[in-house]
Amino acid sequence: MLQLNYIKENKQATIDGLKRKYFKNAEETVETLIGIDQKRRETQAELDGTLAKSNALAKEIGGLMKEGKKAEAETAKAQTAELKAQSKVLEENLKTLENDLYEVLVTMPNLPHASVPEGRTPEENVNIFETGAIPNLPENALPHWELIKQYNIIDFDLGNKITGAGFPVYKGKGARIQRAMINFFLDEALAAGYGEIQPPILINKDSGFGTGQLPDKEGQMYHATADDLYLIPTAEVPITNIYRDSILADSDLPVKNVGYTPCFRREAGSWGAHVRGLNRLHQFDKVEIVQIRKPEESYQALNEMVEHVKGLLNKLELPYRILHLCGGDMSFTSALTFDFEVYSAAQKRWLECSSVSNFEAYQANRLKLRYKVEGKTQLLHTLNGSALALPRILAAILENNQTPEGIRIPKVLVPYCGFDMIS
């Protein structure tokens, strides 16, 4: 959530930022917001005055009762009725105004960082880095959905039987390479100074709100209605919400956490022609890194996280590129996002395998995640990134490393797998 004070003090910058995110009716929204706030403050002031009178009167009555001046107390009591009626009305007005304010505020996305490229669609994202040789596969190279059948390592039909589409069953070396990647990613994060977390994978409404999934993306999460809990779409939600409603001490900072979890996404309405095999799933595994930083350090932390993800892909010897997302393609809550895409050589497609973002104070404001600086509380900045999401990495490994003898396992994973070929 944006900070009301910021909006008021930086009206034009807010409008410009909203426009860069292709938010409709930026001016009207900001004007409406400021209008409601003005009204709200007036009402609040009026209510405060009425309450102050009531409080004073109540104390007076207390004093009179103690002194045994019953008659005078009764007179004073009579005066309170009108104040009470007044404050009741004011309270209701205030509630309505606060609600209106909230309704507008939650529809407003985070503002993009100054460096965010202009643009509306994924095509306008800026390719800022590309590395690794694109493998030259023979004509008869197979896409990963054929390879997994050939080597019998992932079974979609079985998943379909047990659960439904998008819930694959990993078998044999397929299951083992998954476990190997998880351990590799976690070890790399530990070496980079992240603390390991194993969070719950069901979250409540407050947590969903804190990181911005609710109320906006309610339909994208699986909802366990009997207990009103949601399956996490990413470990970002529980790991960031650890710090909801807290004021961190200097000694707690910076917070650097990593966690492996399965992730669940309904992906309602996003199934199209090129969604095959591992390209898009309802359940997948991901290792996520989360940082909580002082505002002045957060962009340095973002770079650090980008470098970390680069390191992983380099070690896996996969070709990849980094996109600086344009304003229109960034998520609702993000101020700056870098997407990592790995090249899957048989499909001849770039597949997103990581998204690294700085949310600045947007999530922190919802989370009430603060720290103290010179006695004053201030919002912190939250960041997160996938490091990495497994299925598309696996797809790229399978496709890029296919040989007549089988699939070659990247060297760095061999000790984790216990084998160097899938054949």
Next chain:
RNA sequence: AGAGAGAUGGCAGAGUGGUCGAUUGCGGCGGUCUUGAAAACCGUUGACUGUUAAAGGUCCGGGGGUUCGAAUCCCUCUCUCUCUGCCA
């Protein structure tokens, strides 16, 4: 799942209708003392809102109610603990 107890400031823990935003202890911060530290002593120490600064207002798990006045009484929801049951 059944029975009982409980939820108060960073933690522990008082407070059952009236100057209680809350006694006290620990912790934290500042100071005195000390070469330095510890101990001791003195002071200070919740959040949100509001104002140029004040004043003022709100918050004792959440929501609602009674009352001139609620941490304290009533209703309701949630959660925690203990015992019994069940169970990886």
